[in-house]
Amino acid sequence: MTPASLYALVGVGLIVLGLYALSVHAHLLRKLLAFNVTGSGVFLVLVGLARRTPAAAADPVPQAMVLTGIVVAVAATALAVVLMLRVQATCGRAALNDDLGTLEPLQPPPTPPAGGPAASAGSAEGAPPALTGTTAHAP
Amino acid sequence: MIPNLASPGWAVALIFIPLLGAMLAFLLPRIGVTLGLLAAVLTAGSVLPLLPMLAAHGATNIRIGGWGAPLGIELSIDGLTMAMLAMTALVGIAVSAYATCYLRPVPSRPDGQPDLQQRHFWPLWLVLWAALNALFLSSDIFNLYVTLELLGLAAVALTALSGGADALNGAMRYLLVSLLGSLGYLLGVALLYHAYGTLDLGLLALRVGDETVTRAALGAMTAGLLVKTALFPLHFWLPPAHASASAPVSALLSALVVKASFYLLLRLWLTLFGDLDSGLATLLGVLGAIAILWGSIQALRQARLKLLIAYSTVAQIGYLFLAFPLAATGGAVVWGAAVYLVLSHALAKAAMFLTAGSLLRFGAHDRIADLDRVVHRLPITIGAFTLAGVSIMGLPPSGGFIGKWLLLQAAFSQGRWGLALVMLAGGLLAAAYVFKVIGYAFTPAVVPHQAGLVPPTMEWTALALGAGAILLGFAWPLLWPLLEIGMPFGALAPDPGAAVGPWLGGPRILAP
Amino acid sequence: MNGTFWLPMLVLGSSLLPGLLIFFLAEDRSGIRTLLNLAGAVAKLLAVLWMLWGVYNGVAYEARLPFLPGLDLVLRVGPLSLLFVVLSTGLWLLTTIYAIGYLERSPHRSRFFGFFSLCVTATVGVAMAGNLLTFVLFYELLTLATYPLVVHRGSEAARQAGQVYLAHTLFGGALLLAGTVWLYTLTGTLEFTPRGFVSHLGETHRGSLIAIFALTVVGVGVKAALVPLHSWLPRAMVAPAPVSALLHAVAVVKAGAFGVVRLLYDVFGAEFAASLGVTGPLAVVAGATILYGSLRALYQDDLKRRLAFSTVSQVAYITLGVAIAGPLATIGGLVHLVHQGVMKITLFFCAGNLAETLGIHKVSEMCGVGRRMPWTMAAFTVGAFGMIGLPPVAGFVTKWYLGIGALEAGQDWAVYVLAGSSLLNAAYFLPILHVAWFRPPPPAWPHEHDFGPRETAWALLLPPVVTAILSVAVGLFAAAPFSPLEWATLIAEREFYLP
Secondary structure, eight states: HHHHHHHHHHHHHHHHHHHHHHHHBBBBHHHHHHHHHHHHHHHHHHHHHTOOSSSSSOOHHHHHHHHHHHHHHHHHHHHHHHHHHHHHHHHHSSBOOTTTTOOOOSSSSOOOHHHHHHHHHHHHHHOOHHHHHHHHHOO | OOGGGGHHHHHHHHHHHHHHHHHHHOOOOOGGGHHHHHHHHHHHHHHHHHHHHHHHOOSEEEGGOOOOTSSOOEEEEEHHHHHHHHHHHHHHHHHHHHHHHHHHOOSTTOOOOHHHHHHHHHHHHHHHHHHHHHHHHBHHHHHHHHHHHHHHHHHHHHHHOOOHHHHHHHHHHHHHHHHHHHHHHHHHHHHHHHHHHHOHHHHHHHHOOOOOHHHHHHHHHHHHHHHHHHHHTSOOTHHHHHHOHHHHHHHHHHIIIHHHHHHHHHHHIIITTTTOSSSSHHHHHHHHHHHHHHHHHHHOOBBBBHHHHHHHHHHHHHHHHHHHHHHHHHHHHHHHHHHHHHHHHHHHHHHHHHHHHHHHHOOOOOOOBGOOOOHHHHHHHHHHHHHHEEEEEOSSSSSSHHHHHHHHHHHHTTOOOHHHHHHHHHHHHHHHHHHHHHHHHSSSSSOOOOOOOOOOHHHHHHHHHHHHHHHHHGGHHHHHHHHTTTTTTTTTTTTTHHHHOTTTTOEEEEEE | OOOHHHHOOOOOHHHHHHHHHHHHOTTOOOHHHHHHHHHHHHHHHHHHHHHHHHHHHHEEEEEEEEEEEEEEEEEEOHHHHHHHHHHHHHHHHHHHHHHHHHTTSSOHHHHHHHHHHHHHHHHHHHHHHHHHHHHHHHHHHHHHHHHHHTTOOOOOOHHHHHHHHHHHHHHHHHHHHHHHHHHEEEEEEEBBOOOOOOOGGGGTHHHHHHHHHHHHHHHHHHTTTOOOHHHHHHHGGGGHHHHHOOOOOOOOSHHHHHHHIIIIIIIIHHHHHHHTTTTTHHHHHHHHHHHHHHHHHHTTBBHHHHHHHHHHHHHHHHHHHHHHHHHHHHHHHHHHHHHHHHHHHHHHHHHHHHHHHHOOOOOGGOOTHHHSHHHHHHHHHHHHHHHHHTTHOOOHHHHHOOOOHHHHOOOOOOHHHHHHHHHHHHHHHHHHHHHHHOOOOSSSSSSSOOTSSSOOHHHHHHHHHHHHHHHHHHHTTTTTTHHHHHHHHHHHHHHTTTT
């Protein structure tokens, strides 16, 4: 076992660990961390496999790739954190809503009495109903 | 010398213009819409000069900055790439026109600023477009990873843009899934580079062999891309994300973004993995068949229009994967059929999501049973939905029919009755869910709703896309020779003398 | 690119283009809409008559468009195509006039006439299709174009009828598509050829060919309303009367029946199909349909439903004739394509007149209506006599040829079917006539419209009178040149006697 393949094997271990954590944890921050662990595992594999034979010098290209990958991962993590905060602000908890495919109706069905037409007219004016969610939270 | 108009520089422009437009639209939000629209027109326009270039010279590799493979990053363009670029441009320009109306704040804000959605839509969408074009043009597997990530991040941000709880939830799930898929792909890249020492697709194609490491890479990359393409059973993230995004974004996601990862998988399969006899093709075919049935039945069960359309995407993606087992003996035409389905589904599904947006604007809801005689009030929108639906069902004449006919033909001639049966059943189920919508468009709702105003642009762009899906049905004799440029699907005829074009001796290499 | 190319295209385009234009006309531009409709119909009729003369003199009309690898879209006009084209074009003109009168004050006419034109486009496309692929294309287009007409009224009942209609026809379409693709993978061609193009596959693919025959015949049989695939037809009666006329006499059921003819003669070939042993079962199904439709018609009080079950029965005559597969029976079947068309459209026009003028929808409401609307009921009577098979109305000619054709082919049972069906026809039509002519009228009609001195609007009255006269004329002058009978004889000769 060369050090390089050791790195690679540890990388694979990290990937498995990350995937496991990703699937068992509900909290989004944990999921995010799990993703980062998986990512690190992949990067480790990349670096570990850079030296193709024990004798040869390490290939710099995978290292450049890992650098790029880290930049991408940072950007992705930043986006994910922002999203997570928005999810928490909107839904009250930083976890995914689990009932897939059964999204709540965009709006409750309008009721026939007097208030009905006016209310639906108002929302028809605004852009698609999804927007009403944001405006409701705006101060 | 090549005349300037046919310069391969246009391929670079396809990436550069939308990126520049995105930056400008972000920095100058007051004129963001104008800038965005301008960039969209220019980007779409840049596709046109590539067509005569391709026709005249065949497949072309472009060395950015004069650096060639293995060290430099090459762009390459052949018939398949061209078709994808053109598809993106067509859908892109229509959705851009639609978005100017759909996202217009009503009433406009007093300070003259466009609202948040409008302001952020253009930069994100243009980044998405740049990522798509770059993905289609790249021939370097690591570069492809970068474009894939860029695409995913832009798509997630666009999904979250509409801001509701559903959209945020959908976007979050989409982000995690998308990142995971990219990592799978990256792992494959690492393995391939380790084994063959190059990232260039062309060079890899020459070196790749049937080894364990290749198979491992195949597995990792395919798994990653399947997640992103939402093939059953990895489709779970798609309906919430596509249904909760705002309509123009849904159209982009369903029509283009999903296709990008499929394209990548197809490209890898065609250049690297096609000769591996791994049984994976059969697996993909079976999953595709289940996706058709499962997606269609789910679509039929939905009470909301956007969810119905989203599940329809799940089903239609299934058709694309039927090509994998059929192409083994069916050859290039079967791949052609799959690409044809990609193109027609892009136009049709974009049209459907845009009509869903118009109906939302009109009635402030998208409950199918309460569509309330919209056929009288938005006839053009319902017409667009119907035209798109015809292509989705695979009825003639439409792009969907051509693809389905060719796949059926392959299935019958190879005696794969099961696949043929699934395709026919999928068509009938699609008809059931499409006409469920159209039927309710004729009947009055229990509670008649107050009608919102739908600008004509929104109606007509959807109709144009729907009509495009129908016209594709007549375009096979024109499009097939284009797709065949550079022979992305492998040689058709064993007799080399018969099919030799000027491009067959390997791609031409150019520096812009 | 010359006349032989452009004439078939003109026949298609003369309803396609007006149809597309009409979609975008404002609702109140009824003048332009009527002009477009009638100009299209007349132009189509002229082009068809020109082609009729040409085909009679041996000109071959063909238009080709590359479509799929190895497959073209083909429009080809031969005697068989013309039989159907002339029928649908002639009746379309009359139905258009009728529809203009019928829908005078109702909303959404632009949509209605747009799809109406598309529907006829699809029908002439079905008629002129030169290969099975083109046939499938127009066959599906017909399904799509008729759906909005069926649900035109926008009621919940209409929506459900539309769903039933689609469930049947699209299912049939899928089977037809499956059979077509399968056939193509075996033969490598789909061009319609007199006496078929599959017989060379002979024994090696016998099982496949039988399966393909079953798939395709069920596919077209749905539209031809063969039992047990007929149930969409009576339900589709929620549509306005001109649509019913179109569905029953001109377009949909006829396209199905025509499809059976095409499959038997130009795909499989009558002799080869008989050697496969598939014509016998088909004839039995057709016989059963004839009796079943007539029996069900007996018990319908709703006039349009009674007519609908009558259609189920009458259209099966065509299938029976071609499935018996002797020369004379073929003539009987083919000529019934035209005869049933003119007779049944007369009946539906009249039923529409009763509904529109007096609000009558049921047989039991028809007491004494003959005195209030003598012209309408006279036309109805002619149509009914034709259906029963009384000479000299057209229906008699059909039954005569079917009967002696069955005897000639040794299928004596078919004669009993015909006789039984004629008795049943009499049993459900004669009471209507009795009620209408010999019962005293009620003090007030259910829902009367005032059309001034005439019994109803001229646009409603003219078409049924013309078709009634036609029903008698094609029967009386059956031996004249260019009569449907002569034409059917020409086609049968080509199938059975020419080398």
